[in-house]
Amino acid sequence: MSAHRAAPPPTAPDTRPGLFARLADWSRRRRRLAILLWIVVLLGVTAASQGAGSNWRNDFSLPGTDSQAATDLLEKHGSAQAGDSLEIVFKDERGLREAGTEQDVERVLEQVRGLPSVVDVRSPYADGGAAVSEGGDIAYATVTLDGKAETVPKADVKEIIDTAQDARTDALQIELGGEAVRGAEEEGGGGAEGAGMLAALVILVLLFGSLVAAAVPLVTALFAVGTAVGLITLAGHLFTVADFTPPIMMLVGLGVGVDYALLIFYRYRHELIRGADRDSAARIALDAAGRTVFFAGCTVIVALLGLVALGLGSLQGVALSVALTVLVTMAASLVLLPALLAVLGRRIQRHVLKRAEKAKAKGKAEGSRWRALAGAVQRRPLPALVAALVALVALSAPVLGMRLGFADAGNDAPASTSRKAYDLLAEGFGPGFNGPLVVVAQGDAGAGAAGAAEAGKQAQARIAKTDGVAATTPPLPSEDGEVTTVIVFPGSAPQDEATADLVHDLRDDVLPPLAAETGAEYLVGGATAGTQDFSDTVADRMPLFVALVVGLSTLLLMVVFRSLWIPLKAAVLNLLSIGAALGVITLVFQEGWFGVEQGPIEAFIPVMIFAIVFGLSMDYEVFLVSRMHEEWERTKNAGHAVREGLAVTGQVITAAALIMIVVFAAFILSPSRMLQQFGLGLAVAILLDALVIRCLIVPAVMQLLGRHAWWLPGPLARKLPRVALERSEGPVGHEEGERSEQRGVGVS
Numbered sequence: 001m002s003a004h005r006a007a008p009p010p011t012a013p014d015t016r017p018g019l020f021a022r023l024a025d026w027s028r029r030r031r032r033l034a035i036l037l038w039i040v041v042l043l044g045v046t047a048a049s050q051g052a053g054s055n056w057r058n059d060f061s062l063p064g065t066d067s068q069a070a071t072d073l074l075e076k077h078g079s080a081q082a083g084d085s086l087e088i089v090f091k092d093e094r095g096l097r098e099a100g101t102e103q104d105v106e107r108v109l110e111q112v113r114g115l116p117s118v119v120d121v122r123s124p125y126a127d128g129g130a131a132v133s134e135g136g137d138i139a140y141a142t143v144t145l146d147g148k149a150e151t152v153p154k155a156d157v158k159e160i161i162d163t164a165q166d167a168r169t170d171a172l173q174i175e176l177g178g179e180a181v182r183g184a185e186e187e188g189g190g191g192a193e194g195a196g197m198l199a200a201l202v203i204l205v206l207l208f209g210s211l212v213a214a215a216v217p218l219v220t221a222l223f224a225v226g227t228a229v230g231l232i233t234l235a236g237h238l239f240t241v242a243d244f245t246p247p248i249m250m251l252v253g254l255g256v257g258v259d260y261a262l263l264i265f266y267r268y269r270h271e272l273i274r275g276a277d278r279d280s281a282a283r284i285a286l287d288a289a290g291r292t293v294f295f296a297g298c299t300v301i302v303a304l305l306g307l308v309a310l311g312l313g314s315l316q317g318v319a320l321s322v323a324l325t326v327l328v329t330m331a332a333s334l335v336l337l338p339a340l341l342a343v344l345g346r347r348i349q350r351h352v353l354k355r356a357e358k359a360k361a362k363g364k365a366e367g368s369r370w371r372a373l374a375g376a377v378q379r380r381p382l383p384a385l386v387a388a389l390v391a392l393v394a395l396s397a398p399v400l401g402m403r404l405g406f407a408d409a410g411n412d413a414p415a416s417t418s419r420k421a422y423d424l425l426a427e428g429f430g431p432g433f434n435g436p437l438v439v440v441a442q443g444d445a446g447a448g449a450a451g452a453a454e455a456g457k458q459a460q461a462r463i464a465k466t467d468g469v470a471a472t473t474p475p476l477p478s479e480d481g482e483v484t485t486v487i488v489f490p491g492s493a494p495q496d497e498a499t500a501d502l503v504h505d506l507r508d509d510v511l512p513p514l515a516a517e518t519g520a521e522y523l524v525g526g527a528t529a530g531t532q533d534f535s536d537t538v539a540d541r542m543p544l545f546v547a548l549v550v551g552l553s554t555l556l557l558m559v560v561f562r563s564l565w566i567p568l569k570a571a572v573l574n575l576l577s578i579g580a581a582l583g584v585i586t587l588v589f590q591e592g593w594f595g596v597e598q599g600p601i602e603a604f605i606p607v608m609i610f611a612i613v614f615g616l617s618m619d620y621e622v623f624l625v626s627r628m629h630e631e632w633e634r635t636k637n638a639g640h641a642v643r644e645g646l647a648v649t650g651q652v653i654t655a656a657a658l659i660m661i662v663v664f665a666a667f668i669l670s671p672s673r674m675l676q677q678f679g680l681g682l683a684v685a686i687l688l689d690a691l692v693i694r695c696l697i698v699p700a701v702m703q704l705l706g707r708h709a710w711w712l713p714g715p716l717a718r719k720l721p722r723v724a725l726e727r728s729e730g731p732v733g734h735e736e737g738e739r740s741e742q743r744g745v746g747v748s
Helices: 021-029 031-052 065-074 100-115 155-166 179-184 192-208 211-235 245-273 279-309 315-361 368-379 382-401 418-429 448-464 497-518 527-561 564-590 604-633 638-669 675-708 712-717 734-740
Strands: 087-093 118-122 140-143 173-177 435-443 467-473 483-490 521-525
Touching: 021 031, 021 279, 021 315, 031 211, 031 315, 031 368, 031 382, 065 435, 065 521, 065 527, 087 155, 087 418, 100 118, 100 140, 100 155, 140 418, 140 483, 140 675, 155 173, 155 179, 173 179, 173 418, 179 418, 192 211, 192 245, 192 315, 192 638, 211 245, 211 638, 245 279, 245 315, 245 604, 245 638, 279 315, 279 497, 279 527, 279 604, 315 604, 368 382, 368 638, 382 675, 418 527, 435 448, 435 497, 435 527, 448 467, 448 483, 448 497, 448 521, 448 604, 483 497, 497 521, 497 527, 521 527, 527 564, 527 604, 564 604, 604 675, 638 675
Parallel strands: none
Antiparallel strands: 087 140, 087 173, 118 140, 435 483, 435 521, 467 483
């Protein structure tokens, strides 16, 4: 029957409002109710989260790695080394072996032994004073805790710190080191959030010339971030959320929240200038720009959820938290923003129209500068493309030498007790003392305690002769004697590449032959080895993660734009901007540019930056290319489409990007090295994406591709579904209606 079916008649004008237009109408009509609901939700979630309290927990366990297997084995056999430890470091220029000084030290240690979470305290004078430096002026006591550093209550660690430091005198210096101490030392945000919001407000005022208009996107973002923080605080009681999650949430939430609200507000402003009334302007803005915000937000969320597939403990909680933050900011832009526009619309309209009349009287055409820039690029597309690509590739080159790891006490503030303890231990015992390796030995099956002891002795003898090892301890038996532990002190600092090489040498070259000879099992663990395992795991799983995110994003763009080359171009350019941002981070934090303390890049920073930036880049890609696509569908003139696309979207993309840049860059002021790297990486990536890629490379590539930019192979065209980001306007025929489904959202 289908073979004889008549051709469909021309479609009638589609005047039905879309979902987002209906949402805008509801928020406009129920403006007070919509605002009240957001206030109630914000206050309710905040009160509930404060009542429940925070339950941030770090989880750096990595099943299947040597370090995790070593920890599990020690816990199983009741070894004191199963829990983490901290060091109480003493320095006295008169000498720590003096009778009076020794009594003072022992008195402090006796007080610490009775504190919560303390399993054992090993005096520096035990084992013949092995924990006293050769000079006799520096010594350390080892305090073994009853769990890993991230699980021991911070209040217990603070009590240990206070108890020890209360015994300081003018002659006796007492400092404490270890991961538990670093975690207990509070590290505030440094006012980064406030600085970012203030800078964003200044940019918005300059853009719109009105404090009221500028406040609308910022208020929307603040409501969203406040609600998201409360929700994640509550969620921390249900699943593992790392203690460094809140500042990352606020960093991303403020940037994304202002960005999304600005893009919708800018479309609203443009519709007012075109003569629409306030209600119609809000409806059109939500029906057009709102759809793109929804698409962009979903892309960011998909990219973040890809991090869950990495299976990296705390990183999964961070990814879920940031994804929820983006979801809430997207909801605020689509529901709260229209209500605010309805309340403040009269004042905003009066100001917008007055400013537009002044600009018209002066003969200023909106977008003229961007149109001129596009024309300049079109006249010489190849030189512009080559110059921009060379710059991005040059900035990306340092990524090839990037070393992943975690900041240790050597990167802490000089005034912190953890940094002082780190420096004292390095001074008295060598740089490798701050990053010992824990080698666990278990004898052949059935050998029992004797076999474990013998396995430990042989391991110590073999390891002591290994290049890069400064010292080893005698084998330390577990509670049941079934396993022994040898503490290995490298000759290099924990963050040095030589220490990472030593871990691999022990695992790959030194211990396997010994295990074959004796039948014993050897595992290399400890915090330093665990850091290396985390970094290696991220590096190993990164290609799969990148392929997953790039593949899904490319497919989404292919469906939206019905083009093969545009999604491929977007994927390559996004990878270049991310690579360049990571290259800048490497130069600054790893190579020590601008006087920054040298050290490895935090292991999870590359994947977090990749997920967030790749999603945000799609935001600008959709706004710019979709406008070009609209002009192409209307005129079939590729050059004209490129010029008009950049002319219409250049100002809002640049303003939105600038706001994100200042918000992200504000976190460089944070005392946290991790947040500094995160903020710098995001700021550089957005800067390059908005200016170099969107303003130079995309127009050049689109000009060179011409009409081929919109080509899609027939088999793909038939199989891919059609997705309309913008509703067609006016009466269209069946064939034109199909083409109009391909149109993306323009911002003006």
